Structure formats: structure tokens, C-alpha cells
Amino acid sequence: MDSLILGIGRFRNNKKEAISKNFINLAECFSRKNIAVISVSPTSFDTDCDIEQHNFRKHSRYNSLIEGVINLVKTCSTINKIATSRPYPQINIHIATPIELLIVYIFIDSKLRHRTTISVWQSFLTYSELKENYKFFLRNIVAYLHIILFNSYISSVIYKRILHHFKNIIVHSRFQKNQLESISKSNINFIQNGVFPISDTPIKQSDDNHFVLAYIGHAKHSKGVDYLIELIYKLKKRSNINFKFNLCLSGFGDSEKITKRIDNLNLNDVIKYKEDIDVGAELAVTDLLILPLRTCVGTSLTPNIIVESLSIGTPVAIPRFPELCDTIKFGKNSIEIFLNNLDESALAIENFHMNQSYNKMFLHEDSTNNGILSLEVFINGYHNILSDKWSSNE
CATH class of the missing domain: 3.40.50.2000 (Glycogen Phosphorylase B;)
Structure with a gap:
């Protein structure tokens, strides 16, 4: 195996946001396994590991949805450039919503999709939850309009149309695995996330x-x-x-x-x-x-x-x-x-x-x-899936 490219668009480098923290943990743990890790994120993060970091911002506004879209586009563009100089790079891009998947599909080089594993960290809002909790969403319509439009059963058709174009899909909840399997024929893999080493x-x-x-x-x-x-x-x-x-x-x-x-x-x-x-x-x-x-x-x-x-x-x-x-x-x-x-x-x-x-x-x-909630189980799950993809391509 030659190298692993990890990419993310919305990112906080201080480990105070869950997906970003898991992203850094993955990069560091794979590096300790003597795998050449290349990370692509808006800003850099402090680490003692040998990780080749590619960044394009000094500071990032995590809460800005517009900046998040721009960051993901730049992440894909950076990955495209890196991949041209690496033999058989495996790619793992971390997203949260259907609209982010659409952005990745559009901007990642089509020749790289068969080597790209997508990690999806959020479920989409179901019709039943929207119906049962409609008073909450109605009172907070301004704050949640983007979720109703871009991360709900309304936009889930994006998953149905696009997921199968990528090598593999990873989720971190059996509920989400069942949710995506109900609308897509893609291979959906469940990996329990863990944070602390045993x-x-x-x-x-x-x-x-x-x-x-x-x-x-x-x-x-x-x-x-x-x-x-x-x-x-x-x-x-x-x-x-x-x-x-x-x-x-x-x-x-x-x-x-x-x-x-x-x-x-x-x-x-x-x-x-x-x-x-x-x-x-x-x-x-x-x-x-x-x-x-x-x-x-x-x-x-x-x-x-x-x-x-x-x-x-x-x-x-x-x-x-x-x-x-x-x-x-x-x-x-x-x-x-x-x-x-x-x-x-x-x-x-x-x-x-x-x-x-x-x-x-x-x-x-x-x-x-x-140790089912340990960092080791989380990392081993990723390693097993990505290693299978490496061996099948090399």
C-alpha cells in the first residue's frame, strides 16, 4: 500500500468538534501504522505524527455554510492534484449531508471515484421526525431551513443517485446504515466510532x-x-x-x-x-x-x-x-x-x-x-475496509 489521502471540508483544528476530532484521530493512528498519510483540510492541526498536511486557509469559520461549501470544493481540487503524483492513492473523504456528497461527486476527478471511500457522519431528517417534532422545527425555521432542504428525506434522493459511484461508504450508526440501505444498493459499512485508547x-x-x-x-x-x-x-x-x-x-x-x-x-x-x-x-x-x-x-x-x-x-x-x-x-x-x-x-x-x-x-x-467503544475498534474498522480496497487495486 502506498498512501492514504484523508479529506474534509468543515473542520475545527482544536478537536472541539466531533467529526474533526475523529478525522485527526484517523490521520494520526494510520500514520503510526507506518502508512503514508496525506491530510487535506481547510486549516492545519498540531500533531507529533508524520502527516503530510495540505491546507488552504489560516483561519476557518466553521459555522459558515458558504465557506463550508467553498472549503469542500477546494478540498476536492487539492486531492485531484495530489492524486496525479501518487501511485494508486486511496482516498477517504468525510462528509455529513447529501449536499456535500453532491459537491464531492461534481468536483472530485471521476477517475478517482473508484478509489474513494466516503464517510457519512450524519443521518438525514426523516419525514416521521419532522412530523412528530414539527413545532420545534417551525419555531426554529430560520436555523433549520438548510437541514430541511439539504439534509432530510427531501434531499436524500442525492444519496440514492450518487452513492453507488464511489468505492465504499462508511457510516457510524446501524440506524444510519439501515437508512442508507433502504434507498441505495451501495455497500454500506458500519464502524463504531471510538475516542479513547483502551x-x-x-x-x-x-x-x-x-x-x-x-x-x-x-x-x-x-x-x-x-x-x-x-x-x-x-x-x-x-x-x-x-x-x-x-x-x-x-x-x-x-x-x-x-x-x-x-x-x-x-x-x-x-x-x-x-x-x-x-x-x-x-x-x-x-x-x-x-x-x-x-x-x-x-x-x-x-x-x-x-x-x-x-x-x-x-x-x-x-x-x-x-x-x-x-x-x-x-x-x-x-x-x-x-x-x-x-x-x-x-x-x-x-x-x-x-x-x-x-x-x-x-x-x-x-x-x-x-472495548467496543474504543479508539482501537474504530481504527481497526477503517483499516480493514481501506486495506481491502488497497489490495484489490494494487
């Missing part, structure tokens, strides 16, 4: 004086952060558990609005703000991670934070989503909360606290079984 997984710790709750993520309405603050207020008001809450915001979203609401509800005595955290270290001291997601569309189907949390042994409080059934097992590694019922959600957290040792026992057994 040998370097943070050790679980505990605070004997407090029940430690945490949120790690964006200050966005789609993440349910507004609901989260109301839930913390409800728990404080009920006074049934002695807890503290660590609010770890990524910098995305409206942090100022969240801060103002916390001040209005007088929650500063139970909430601690944290920035620039070590995610693993933070999860290791957390008893329960709360993720009140309103939708799984617009995020990777198995968000890194869930994988990281469960692999350490920290359970998750989250609404029920069929997209997350691969990893979320209510009663074993997670508890269900309800966006339409604060009291029921608070009660679920209180009951979990009362049975904390029992739940942790099941969580440890489930999450550490064979």
Missing part, C-alpha cells in the same frame, strides 16, 4: 460529598440547553439530592443567553462554569452526564461525548431516540429524560442517584465489554 481510558473517580452532574457541549437550542437549565432549577427546588452541576460549554451557540437565565433563576450556587476542559478528566469525575437533545439531526449520530462518557463508565441522561439505540441502553448505561415533563425527568435523576452503585455495575460491564 490503555489510556481515564479512570473513574467519585465525589463522596456531592452527586456530580455535568453538561459538555454547545449552548444551542437543538442541544436542549434551555431545558437543561430549567431541569437544574427543578432539581434544586425539589431538594431531594445534594448535587453540583458543571456546565462545560464549547463556545458554539448563545452562551450569554444561558448565563442570563442562570442568574435569573439564582442557580450560581449549584452551577460551576468550566472552559477549555479535558473531556476525559471531566467525565471521570462526573456521576451523570445530562444531554437533553431535541434532535439527532445536525449532529453525528453517535456523538463523541456519548462514546467518551460510556467508555469511561459515566452514564448518560438523554431523551429516547431510535438513532442512538446502538449505544444508549436505558436501565444499563443511561436513563431516559423527558423534554415535555420536568418533574418526571427530575424524578428519574433522583431515582438513579438512589441506585447509583447498581447502575454503575451494569454500566461498567456494558461499556468495557471487549
Whole structure:
């Protein structure tokens, strides 16, 4: 095998965004396997590995959709140039939506498609979810119009028409595998994403004086952060558990609005703000991670934070989503909360606290079984698929 070209259009080089973090992990781990890795991304990233990086921006606005399109076009153009000077280069391009696949199809050299593996990190919005959650999408139509148009059942016809032109397709959720297989005859491969190496997984710790709750993520309405603050207020008001809450915001979203609401509800005595955290270290001291997601569309189907949390042994409080059934097992590694019922959600957290040792026992057994959520499983999955393609072409 000669070389692997990894490409991505929307990218954050500080590892604070899930797909970008997984992209860097892939590049570094393949490099450590003595494979010549060439990465193509808008900006460079710091690494100790021998990776040939090709970049075309000093700074990138991750939230800009227009810039994201331009970046993907430039990524394809750069890959086309690199591939002409490399014998049998294998290519792995990471995308999230049907419209990104269309851009890749148009701008990648047609002669390279048979060597290109596409990694798709998001599901598309189904008609049933749009119908069931229409009030949320209607209230936030401006913010979600691009998803309804370009990452939903409406635009999924792009997958149907284009996926089969590429060598291989990789997804990271069985739900998404079933979703794409229902509309395409392409070979869809499922690989469970993992973040921590088995040998370097943070050790679980505990605070004997407090029940430690945490949120790690964006200050966005789609993440349910507004609901989260109301839930913390409800728990404080009920006074049934002695807890503290660590609010770890990524910098995305409206942090100022969240801060103002916390001040209005007088929650500063139970909430601690944290920035620039070590995610693993933070999860290791957390008893329960709360993720009140309103939708799984617009995020990777198995968000890194869930994988990281469960692999350490920290359970998750989250609404029920069929997209997350691969990893979320209510009663074993997670508890269900309800966006339409604060009291029921608070009660679920209180009951979990009362049975904390029992739940942790099941969580440890489930999450550490064979390292299924480890970085090694993730990398080996990619290596097996891409190695098959190498051997078949060489």
C-alpha cells in the first residue's frame, strides 16, 4: 500500500468538534501504522505524527455554510492534484449531508471515484421526525431551513443517485446504515466510532460529598440547553439530592443567553462554569452526564461525548431516540429524560442517584465489554475496509 489521502471540508483544528476530532484521530493512528498519510483540510492541526498536511486557509469559520461549501470544493481540487503524483492513492473523504456528497461527486476527478471511500457522519431528517417534532422545527425555521432542504428525506434522493459511484461508504450508526440501505444498493459499512485508547481510558473517580452532574457541549437550542437549565432549577427546588452541576460549554451557540437565565433563576450556587476542559478528566469525575437533545439531526449520530462518557463508565441522561439505540441502553448505561415533563425527568435523576452503585455495575460491564467503544475498534474498522480496497487495486 502506498498512501492514504484523508479529506474534509468543515473542520475545527482544536478537536472541539466531533467529526474533526475523529478525522485527526484517523490521520494520526494510520500514520503510526507506518502508512503514508496525506491530510487535506481547510486549516492545519498540531500533531507529533508524520502527516503530510495540505491546507488552504489560516483561519476557518466553521459555522459558515458558504465557506463550508467553498472549503469542500477546494478540498476536492487539492486531492485531484495530489492524486496525479501518487501511485494508486486511496482516498477517504468525510462528509455529513447529501449536499456535500453532491459537491464531492461534481468536483472530485471521476477517475478517482473508484478509489474513494466516503464517510457519512450524519443521518438525514426523516419525514416521521419532522412530523412528530414539527413545532420545534417551525419555531426554529430560520436555523433549520438548510437541514430541511439539504439534509432530510427531501434531499436524500442525492444519496440514492450518487452513492453507488464511489468505492465504499462508511457510516457510524446501524440506524444510519439501515437508512442508507433502504434507498441505495451501495455497500454500506458500519464502524463504531471510538475516542479513547483502551490503555489510556481515564479512570473513574467519585465525589463522596456531592452527586456530580455535568453538561459538555454547545449552548444551542437543538442541544436542549434551555431545558437543561430549567431541569437544574427543578432539581434544586425539589431538594431531594445534594448535587453540583458543571456546565462545560464549547463556545458554539448563545452562551450569554444561558448565563442570563442562570442568574435569573439564582442557580450560581449549584452551577460551576468550566472552559477549555479535558473531556476525559471531566467525565471521570462526573456521576451523570445530562444531554437533553431535541434532535439527532445536525449532529453525528453517535456523538463523541456519548462514546467518551460510556467508555469511561459515566452514564448518560438523554431523551429516547431510535438513532442512538446502538449505544444508549436505558436501565444499563443511561436513563431516559423527558423534554415535555420536568418533574418526571427530575424524578428519574433522583431515582438513579438512589441506585447509583447498581447502575454503575451494569454500566461498567456494558461499556468495557471487549472495548467496543474504543479508539482501537474504530481504527481497526477503517483499516480493514481501506486495506481491502488497497489490495484489490494494487
